[in-house]
Amino acid sequence: MKLCSGWRRLVFCLPLIFFLHHLFSVMELHQESRVEDRHKKVRNKFDHLVLGPAAGQGLHNRLQCQGVKALNKTHFSASSNRGYVGENIAFVTVFTIYNSSDMSKTSGSSDVTTVGNSSYNKVERSIAILNVFINFIQVAMPQSNVVILSDPASDLSINRDKVSIYPIQGEYSRDKLMLQRIRSYIAFLERKLEDHSRDHMHNYIFVDSDIAVFDDLGQVFHDYPNFHLALTFRNNKQQPLNSGFIAVRGTYDGMSRAKVFLQQVLEVYISKYTSASRMLGDQLALAWVVSSDTSFDAKGFAKAQPFSKEIKGASVLFLPCAIYNWTPPEGAGQFHGMPLDVKVVHFKGSRKRLMLESWNFFSSSSSVADMLCLILSSGRTKYDF
Template sequence: MASSGKWRFIRFLPFILILPFIFSGFQLSRLQNSKPKGDGSVGVGRKKFDYIVLGPAAGQGLPNRIQCQGLKAVKRRPLPSFHLSLVKEKISFVTVFTIYNQSLQISFDQKVSTNVSVGNSTYDKTQRSMAILNVFANFIKVAMPRSNIFILTDPASNFPVVPSNAVVMHIPGDYSRNNLMLQRIKSYIDFLEARLSGHIGKQNQVDHFIFTDSDIAVVDDLGDVVENYPDFHIGLTFRNNKDQPLNSGFILVRGTDEAVSKAKAFLEEVLEIYKSMFMKAARMLGDQLALAWIVKNQPLFDAQRFRNPKAFVAEVHRAQVLFLPCAIYNWTPPEGAGQFHGMPEDVKVIHFKGSRKRLMMESWNFFNSHPVDFSDMMCLILKSGRVKYDF
């Protein structure tokens, strides 16, 4: 009898072994067929949307978070006015931006299929990039009207239109997609060298610089950072993330000669670590990994401070580094997990990474339709950003 039972088990063994695969296939099919629900919530499918999908505003009922009633903010946030104390000093923004030429062999039908519409405007891939750059510049015009923008780019790039508050600087280098993050650091270093050489800035005028991605929206004056922390050389934004605690999309440099020199040396060290240790992540994240390596390997540096979203200053690589919380100075609308945290009331910079570019465009259009303050626009952001968009 025992032998008979053994043979029955062996007979059904193949069926038992393939059961997990049958079940996993069923689960995959079910998830792939999931669709957005009527309340705006979204399944885990990868479908992209060409319109904003709204859901409940994140952070409702939590302290120190923006509260909304529909698309109306409960607490109004008036447009910022620039600090009168900064008449002799101002903050300029610096971004690396280039245009990639589309292949002439792409068919007309293929070109049409890549067009994207936002509101009453339709964009191809090149126009899409320029639209983001213009929105980036427009937010700065409103929040910090005295600020200029320096666009660092490939000498081969030819912009159809340059924002009125921007100056284009051609810096030779390799701006290919796979090398862009590495080139960005090189361009920042060249820019700081030009500043030290006297080619940027006027005599007796101190300009502070924020090196940033072009997919951010500045929604408050950042002059208070320069006022409140008079001794830093370079500023970085941090988050509570063990492997990538620092984000390279926002780097602040004080405009004194000493600070510019220290910041340049700091970025040169980042570049060397990047090239020697993190070239496998050259297209994405390599610079952030290099930043984290330098900071964490500094003697006596306490990485536990990244758990508390409060600004602090520490010496790193012979520079006084101001660490600013991403929650205020580099906040990103989450997708999916983390939505319940909401947006801090005192957020100053919103970073529309990755698929959030459409949300950046829609946010500007929403604000531009009734430019009283940024409050209601922030409610639009809180109720969206939950799916992969097509922009």
């Protein structure tokens, strides 16, 4: 105020006032522009695959690719499906459809996605992913069954051979879905325990519906006959366990101990991680239950080798994510490629377009190895799902 005191100085101060006002306006506009640019970058997703260099070139026991052509023999090209006789497997997943009428009110042309020759709205592409999930299982393990745990109020109808819908009451909202998934697993095991004397025995693999199975997973139950449940791990201190793959032996003892184990996970989830109920809470709760056991040594997670531990009264088999729950990197090169014996690929988050693209590629080529090169080379794509 002293700078411009007195009417004689007003004439000299006016230009300064206008200059400062203009400067602040430009700075504000520039700031808004930067925020808008960041927003656009976040929303800028491709509607097609962007192929780049395949990670892991030159590394031992890693898939080597030239474009989408595999240069070395994979586990799949070196041997045919072994078909573990006597290992009856049922894949169990949680899936629901959200109110399509509510979604259509807010949907526009931007909510329609085209993959190959097909276009999908939000509901249709979720169903398409579920069908591709089933397709991969039926190619790799044609004798297995698929069980879909769903909200009884969900308008879900899947007419596929060896596929059944199993309604379980619960809270299937988006914010509670991960919490409900564990509750649904527990409820399913409880019912199977009640029917065990009348039911034909199956081993169960509880999985997310955005995974692709490439090999007969009966090998897990065949080669490791003493575990009650199996979890997949990675060398990550904060999130060492991924809940997208949980195998349960279908004996009465196996299902009983797995149910008790999951109940403990649920209790920890509710008491400690409800703020992460939409995602990650289940994985944090899994890690807490495992690491809180005094006999457990987290050093086992440092090597990508299966190992077993007694945890909370259950024999738990730990399987490396690199083989049983491999995820395509978002940003090619951040991982050391793809193991030649990968059995399960998990298309988490924005990778779901890649899941549909992979199935389309496999349908036209019938080559698992070349399809894996497509997946491995697509690490830089931010998809539109």
